[in-house]
Amino acid sequence: MSYRSLPLVSMDSLAALEESLDGQTALSRGFVGRxxxxxxxxxxxxxxxxxxxxxxxxxxxxxxxxxSSVMVGADRLGQMSGDLVEMLNQERQEQARAAMVGVGQCGQETIAELTERYVQHAS
Incomplete structure (x- = not known):
């Protein structure tokens, strides 16, 4: 599977997070903001x-x-960091180091999208 096939941010996952917090949108937005x-x-x-x-x-x-990425609906970053965990568990350190460029770029894009579409979004 290509990482690009995954959304940066899953709004369904964010809705599930809100629901798990008894519908407290402000609490959920604060959690995602952190x-x-x-x-x-x-x-x-x-x-x-x-x-x-x-x-x-x-x-x-x-x-x-x-x-933490999975909890906030950061699907692509969650998958990338999960793969990174696997690389480290399999002692593929050089591959893990090389993967960090993509993780960093995806992280920046994810943070921008979470901020714009969720944290700063007025209800």
Missing amino acids: YVEMWPLRYARLCEALSAGQWDEAKESALSLFS
Whole structure:
């Protein structure tokens, strides 16, 4: 499957998040807003761990990115970070390092779309 076949942001997943929070849209938007704010730190932490050869830290960071991305409906980034976790579990470190350019670009696009279509969207 091509990553491009996945949406950057799944509005259905965001609706499910709101529903899981008893329909509290403001709470959901706040949660997604924190995800947006934390993106630079998450990405930097992952890059640093990979650069330093800290594989356990890299796996933990990639898994954190995966789970948080899935929760906020960031489908493409979720798939990419899930694949990154697999690469690290299979000790394919060079492939994981190479994948970071795509993860970074997808992350930036995802953050922009989440911000525009959800976090700043007036109800």
